[in-house]
Amino acid sequence: AQSVTQLDSHVSVSEGTPVLLRCNYSSSYSPSLFWYVQHPNKGLQLLLKYTSAATLVKGINGFEAEFKKSETSFHLTKPSAHMSDAAEYFCVVSVLRTSYDKVIFGPGTSLSVIP
Amino acid sequence: EPEVTQTPSHQVTQMGQEVILRCVPISNHLYFYWYRQILGQKVEFLVSFYNNEISEKSEIFDDQFSVERPDGSNFTLKIRSTKLEDSAMYFCASRTSGGSFVSETQYFGPGTRLLVL
Numbered sequence: 001a002q003s004v005t006q007l008d009s010h011v012s013v014s015e016g017t018p019v020l021l022r023c024n025y026s027s028s029y030s031p032s033l034f035w036y037v038q039h040p041n042k043g044l045q046l047l048l049k050y051t052s053a054a055t056l057v058k059g060i061n062g063f064e065a066e067f068k069k070s071e072t073s074f075h076l077t078k079p080s081a082h083m084s085d086a087a088e089y090f091c092v093v094s095v096l097r098t099s100y101d102k103v104i105f106g107p108g109t110s111l112s113v114i115p
Numbered sequence: 116e117p118e119v120t121q122t123p124s125h126q127v128t129q130m131g132q133e134v135i136l137r138c139v140p141i142s143n144h145l146y147f148y149w150y151r152q153i154l155g156q157k158v159e160f161l162v163s164f165y166n167n168e169i170s171e172k173s174e175i176f177d178d179q180f181s182v183e184r185p186d187g188s189n190f191t192l193k194i195r196s197t198k199l200e201d202s203a204m205y206f207c208a209s210r211t212s213g214g215s216f217v218s219e220t221q222y223f224g225p226g227t228r229l230l231v232l
Contacts, residue, residue, distance in 0.1 A: 046223075101170050103160055
């Protein structure tokens with residue numbers, strides 16, 4: 001079975017300071033991992049993905065995430081927050097096999113950026 | 116860049132009415148999905164669809180729901196008799212097939228906000 005935990009339902013940072021959004025997962029298989037962002041009243045935009053290649057993954061808008069198998073974590077970071085980063089962030093686990101296609105969303109972390 | 120589109124963007128309906136939510140996946144994609152997000156809650160998987168049949172469905176996807184790919188481009192979600200608790204944002208997603216991991220990325224549409232009164 002697969003599950004995703006996002007440890008913080010809400011994170012607040014000051015503009016220009018680092019962002020850390022935490023994600024832990026469990027999976028019976030080797031999963032693919034994704035971060036999606038959802039701005040208010042908007043759809044889901046792919047930020048970045050891990051698919052068993054490099055463990056440090058760079059995404060759009062300066063975000064990156066590191067896959068740590070030993071910790072079953074895939075935390076999202078950004079060195080310097082921008083006001084436009086304020087949004088909901090979802091960590092997603094995907095397991096795709098011949099007869100199995102499962103995508104599980106984490107509960108989301110709401111990021112606020114203080115000017 | 117190709118994208119998934121959904122219509123309508125908003126729909127208001129009376130309880131007990133049927134609604135059809137429409138999606139146009141990216142043209143070379145072969146796997147299609149519907150998700151729902153009740154206001155303030157997490158995104159929940161409803162159903163996956165491949166080769167003109169349902170691959171997986173969640174416990175939410177009961178007999179009131181059905182999906183169809185009526186032609187080469189549209190992918191629809193029908194709710195037969197809407198309930199108040201069906202009020203949510205409904206997202207469609209699609210992905211390519213193939214053996215590479217790139218195919219696992221799902222691309223999401225902007226969503227349809229359904230309000231059942």
